[in-house]
Amino acid sequence: MSRTTPGAESVKTDATSRDQTAAPAQPGLTHGLKQRHLSMIALGGVIGAGLFVGSGAGIASAGPAIVLAFAASGLLVMLVMRMLGEMSAANPASGSFSVHAERAIGPWAGFTAGWMYWALLCVGIAVEAIGAADIMTSWLPDTPGWMWVAVFMAIFCGANLLAVKNFGEYEFWFALLKVVAIVAFLVLGVLAIAGLLPGTDSPGSSHLTGDGGFLPNGTDGLITGLLASVFAYGGLETVTIAAAESEDPVRGVAKAVRTAVWRIALFYVGSMLVIVTLIDWRDESILAGPYAAVLDEIGISQAGEIMKVIVLAALMSAMNANIYGASRMSYSLVARGEGPRFLGKITGGVPRRTVILSSVFGFTAVELKYLWPDTVFVWLLNCVGAATLVVWGFIAVSQLLTRRRLEREDPGRLVVRMWFFPVLTYISLAGIATVLLLMLREDDTRTQLWYTAGMAVVLAVIGYLKQRGWLRHLRFRFTGGFGTGASGGSDSSGGSN
Secondary structure (H helix, E strand, C coil): CCCCCHHHHHHHHCCCCHHHCCCCCCCCCCCCECHHHHHHHHHHCCCCHHHHHHHHHHHHHHHHHHHHHHHHHHHHHHHHHHHHHHHHHHCCCCCCHHHHHHHHCCHHHHHHHHHHHHHHHHHHHHHHHHHHHHHHHHHCCCCCHHHHHHHHHHHHHHHHHHCHHHHHHHHHHHHHHHHHHHHHHHHHHHHHHCCCCCCCCCCCCHHHHCCCCCCCCHHHHHHHHHHHHHHHCCCCCHHHHHHHHECCHHHHHHHHHHCHHHHHHHHHHHHHHHHHHHCCCCCCHHHHCHHHHHHHHCCCCCHHHHHHHHHHHHHHHHHHHHHHHHHHHHHHHHHCCCCEHHHHCCECCECHHHHHHHHHHHHHHHHHHHHCCCCHHHHHHHHCCCHHHHHHHHHHHHHHHHHHHHHHHCHHHCCCCCCCCCHHHHHHHHHHHHHHHHHHHCHHHHHHHHHHHHHHHHHHHHHHHHHCCCCCCCCCCCCCCECCCCCCCCCCCCCCC
């Protein structure tokens, strides 16, 4: 297979069969994302509400050693993103790792990884909508939380229904705000550590070594911090989904992946180091929000309210990105014959039916939170608790198989290459397996692991039965059944109903 320009390759691969495992085209989707959108999505995508708020629990467990936990989990994430970037630069597709898993492992794998990730994103929409509503009701206590959930869902569902550039514009400005906030925090933190900030004295290493030591809770605390840090990185995969609708998918993916190292090191590891250097890790305010606690410690007035604004932006950004990612993943699955065919219609370059499906599922999850907060909603959260790790496992295995095939058939398409292949791929798989095993140590994470495993098994069985043709009798009254894959494995339905 000869190497072509990205545009020519997209046209060519739309007609390529599944057996030839070439990159699918997106003839129904537009390329409305500009390079500035993709760059900022890549830059701001690593800064989520989990970093601003969720990291507090990890700090409280691991103490100063949280820096090591974030560095270790960050290294694993960088390897996963490098593998995903290699495959996505060679074969841009809105289904991202689901498409790669289908080609490398089999249709059952693409089905399992895709629908599991879709469920993860939809539940994430609900969690973020609830979090954003809580912030709004803290400012306006006389307003009901459900009203804010409805407002946010309407805004972001509507934006994603109109055009992909709307998603890009929202994410551009949200990401810009998050990047400015985290950079300002790091600058202020470094000045405070150096004793150059007016009204502050340098703490030196007193908090790093004097409050119980660098590893105050031993390896148990470090492991708990490691698990908390792993899940703070979730959502980085969205940039490879969005790249398929950008002006230059190959260049966009390559740039995003190559800058992942410094982004993770600066935003996550750097900010954790600033936090545990400036404040006692045992300070109870860290659990409420470590960034606000540090700003308050160095004398920044209204630190809590400032961080509420930033966290609100992070939550809304995540809602927007999750609706987008879920709609594109489900659309890709439908286009490849892995879902109800009626969802595959493209209108105005947007898969509006999958946008609505994903938004409705997310809104339904919010209703479950209000109706059965301690039963059904918790069950839903547990089902997707370890889904990110399952997806990462599919990515690693897919890259291992895809890389060898590309080296044989078309090495010119390896624009991005995994470092020290295959050694680091095997190390990544070992790292993912280690984290899964560590989840067995804690009651909460153990429950999540078993529920997620059950969901993965159910999806894998359905996908395998469908792959074998044993579910062809299944019909939907309004759809004519599941797609048959007649598009040859294409990632797009071309707008057909």
